Amino acid sequence: MASEVYSCELDPESRTILRIYLFTNVQNIDFIRDNIVKGVWKCSVIKASLIVDPLQVAVAANKAVLAEKHNSMITKTVFAEILYNLSLTKNISQSLSKFGIDKDNSLLFCFLITDPKNESEMNDIISQIDGKQCPVSDIPHYSSVKDIKSVYKLNYYKCYKNLKTEDLLDEIVSKMVTKNFLSH
Incomplete structure (x- = not known):
């Protein structure tokens, strides 16, 4: 099962490990949404259809944990901050609705691991x-x-018309990290 998971260390200053799981044919979307919205589950749930590569999520998560550490988050939670960082818009509601859980049944679940307690919570959610x-x-x-x-x-x-899928990642990450400096 470990091969099914994407795991990477984020910025050393954050002392955080990102874990991403991909689930398809998810049947209990309303239950998941309720737990996310109520803050019961400590994770981000992202539409897989808008992700080209796990690095895209890792960049957003890294920005989120550093913003949390420096008290400069735009959103209320680090998990919402991940969704916000994936988006080009500075509108929080649009970011959350565009990338967050919806009717899609293929979803990415993103967890931030900072201590062993997070691992048991993650396993319970999964x-x-x-x-x-x-x-x-x-x-x-x-x-x-x-x-x-x-x-x-x-x-x-x-110039974007014939972009290969692997080249999309470079363009997307560039746009994500420059969001605060440019208006797209």
């Missing part, structure tokens, strides 16, 4: 997901290049 866990390396099978290009505004210029 056990409550009614869906099929897949290797995170399968994300490209659930990505919608059309939707990704639309969300990241990669449809407007000729």
